[in-house]
Every structure is written in C-alpha cells, then in structure tokens.
Amino acid sequence: MQNYKNHARFYTPHHFVFYPILVFLLSFAIYQVFSGENQLIWTFIAALLFLLGWLSFMLRQHYAIIGQNRIIVLEMRFRYYVLTKERFELIEDQLSFGKIAALRFASDNELPTLVKKAIAEGLSADQIKKSIVNWLPDLRRV
DSSP states (O other), rough: OOGGGGGOOOOOOOIIIIIIHHHHHHHHHHHHHSSSSSSSHHHHHEEEEHHHHHHHHHHHHHHHHHHHHHHHHHHHHHHHHHHHOOOOGGTGSSSSSHHHHHHHBBBBBTHHHHHHHHHHHHHOHHHHHOOOOOOOOOOOOO
C-alpha cells in the first residue's frame, strides 16, 4: 500500500543499471586523469561521461514530467469539480504545482477540506502530504 513513506518511485534500468555503470566509468576516468598518463584524453572522456549522465537524466525527466504535470492538474480539476461542483481553476492559482501534486494523494473524502486548509493555512506540499489520513496511491506516475 502506498503512503507518505514509500511514495517515491525508481526506474530500474536508469537508477540501478545505467547510472551505477556511468558512475563507475566516470570514477575510473577521473582516476585515470590523476594517474599520470594520457591526462588530456582521460579528462575529455570524463567530461563526455559527465555530460552523457547529465543529459540522460535531464531528458528522461523533462519530457515525462511536463506531460505528467499537465495530467495531474487536469485530474485535480476534474476530481475537485466532481466532489464539490465548484471549479478548481478559480482557486488553483493560490496553490503551487507542488501543492496541487501533493493534494492528489488525498482521498475523495479529504480532498475538498484539505484544499481549503492548504489555501487558508498556506501549507507546504510536504505538510499537505503529512496531513493526509487516507492516502490515495498514484501508481502510474513516471
């Protein structure tokens, strides 16, 4: 069952295969830079490996997160309207995206009250998550 403590997700090929191999290769290249021979070549290889890791992380996250963020806002608009018959768009500008994303974990019974509380008390995204009693898991996110 998903809750506050276990809601982080990992992508096995990246987190446990690609990145460890990349870190190993980058460490090896940096070691070779300071070992004495072919320092310029190993510096270039280390820089390329670093850029490869940085770009793979940024691109993997970027495209998925943009689409996911749009879907989360649309989902919250729909859920809030179904539960309250009021438009979420009228109040969503009072909440950061992080707060809206945190609110999606709230059950239908808690959501309307928690939205009002988040706005009135200026709760942070983390405080919103900690306030949720009945956690609604999000098992489909990237």
